[in-house]
Amino acid sequence: MKNVLWIFKRDITRLAGNFVAVIVSIGVCFVPALYAWFNIDANMDPYENTAGIHIAVANCDEGTQNEATGSLNAGDKIIENLKKNDALGWVFTGRSEAVSGVRAGDYYAAIVIPEDFSEDLVSILSGKIESPRIEYYLNEKKNAIAPKVTDTGAATIQQQVDETFVSVASEAAVEALQEAAKKASNDASQLNDNLPRKMTKASEKIENAEISLKNNYRTDTQNRAKIAKSEAALSSTEKAAQSASRSLKLTKDTLAVKLAESLDGMQPSFAKMHRLLTQTETALNQSSDAIEQTADILGKAEDRIDGVSEDLSALSSAAIYTSLRQLADGSSLNTDEISQFISSPVNVKTVSLYPVKNYGTAMTPFYTNLALWVSGIVLISVLKMEVDRDERLKNLTASQAYFGRWMTYMLFAFIQAAIICAGDLLIFDVQCENIPAFFAAGILASFVYVNMIYALAITFKHTGKAICVLLVILQIPGSAGTYPIEMTPGFFRALHPLLPFTYGINAMREAMAGMYENYYWKYMLFLALFLPPVFIIGLGIRPLMLNLNRMFDKKLEETGLMICDENGMTRERVRLSTLLAILNGQESFHTKMMEKAEKFEKNYNKLKLSGILLILVLPLIFLVLMFSVSSKMVFLVLWIVSIVGVVLYLTIVEFVHDNLERKLRYASKSRDELLNSLKGRV
Known part of the structure; x- marks a missing residue:
């Protein structure tokens, strides 16, 4: 631990004691921040500056005349609306100037409204539908x-065309609707004026008919009473005749007998009169029934007439009748409102969850990471990665050297993370819901990223640096x-969950736009x-790579051009079994090594040449395959893997070559030197 702290203290002393080093250190802290800040500022809100995007508009529309729409020039209406629209840089010009301007790069795009545009627009009203078209020229090379x-x-012009068409169609539809409403209103008015009068007359006639029927019914009743009396008198007379006939027959007088026979001859007349009276009574009864039924029907008819009159009265005062009259005179219709409803019958209510105030804020997590x-x-x-030795660093191990310089890097x-995050918030005032969480995410991300870069670079040297560049590309x-x-x-998509940027960016998004449950801590x-894998590389794999790395530095140093660590650590020793073999038979071992x-x-040289040829040939093969098959990304990955494989092959060749030279050096040492090396191993 003393060596680690001494290395860190010495690094800080060296940096602080050199004015130029202080200036460079300040630049190291601020230059990466400038990378984030310039990009955030450039993307703060680019869609507010779209007025500088020049789009040429050429109106060649000749207009049209239609019975339903009258005179119409949709092109003029579009131009009129575009002049009020400052979202883009509209330039109004002719057809040829617009198209040639797009070709020359003066305009990003051009929109040409053809001569028959209005005519095609209203063709639906004539039944011969011709879809209107707008010519759209685009320079995709420019940007x-x-x-x-x-x-x-x-799309804006297309929307305006749709609105124009809807407006024209709505006006025609409203006019047709008003005509129909006028006719319906007039018919309803006439019906409302005439029908009550006719209903009153019908009701009066029904009442008169009911009075006549009542009079007839009373007459029929009186007639039935008279018939009943006549029937009774006839029966009494018939009985008296029969009684008189019997009495006359008993007298035995001729005249009386003849008179009795005359009375008997009157019996058929009495029977006929009885039948006649019965038939008359039956007819009167049927007439009374008919009169009663007719009276009932007339009563129902009168009730229905009363009901219809009430319905007409209610209809006259009803809202629908009022609406119909308003529709007829046009007071309840608004063409603009109808056009807007037809063009967009549904309004979308947008509820923004975790709102972000501008595009720059949304891009801050990416550019910061x-x-x-x-x-x-x-x-x-x-900064150098390898630690140079002095008299204070005795028995320095690879792990101590790693952590000593690691503390300086951390x-x-x-400092870099704090500067970048503070600048994001203070200079550009980006949205941040939780400032401590944002700083914590930035510091942890910087800690992880620099650990990865440091471990890869110090372990694999230039190859590790190339891997770091490849990682940022991916x-x-x-x-x-x-x-x-x-x-x-x-x-x-497959690579996404395996990249550290994925979690660093998401953690910052949680802190800036708002957190959901424990997602921030999960990221x-x-x-x-x-x-952990990074420390395994730096502490576990690096000691095994010391000799190989030293060899690379040595070879690069020989070029006098390429950067290398001249004070890199080495494991300048061979295996214990090799040392014992040399001591037991140094001459034979030396001879054997010389032969190998x-x-x-x-x-x-052949092995190196084959590796170089593979580096040239394999990429060409995969390059050809990339352009001949659809799975280009697969062959791109295979291309990179093949290059890495060839580099690994050449590295092994060079390592074997260096290892043989090292064994030959040991074989050339004296016995005392070999014994000293052996003592250092025990």
């Missing part, structure tokens, strides 16, 4: 994002910092889980 903005301009990663790359570019990492599209991860190819935990070295040297 990658601009087409998305100009598409909005085209990117700047924190750049901070680590700047550190390994400016100090810079914390994390830009794979972390969903800009586009939703669902919009990216499957390769990046922080997942971000921290990258640390000579044999390897014969093939050494």
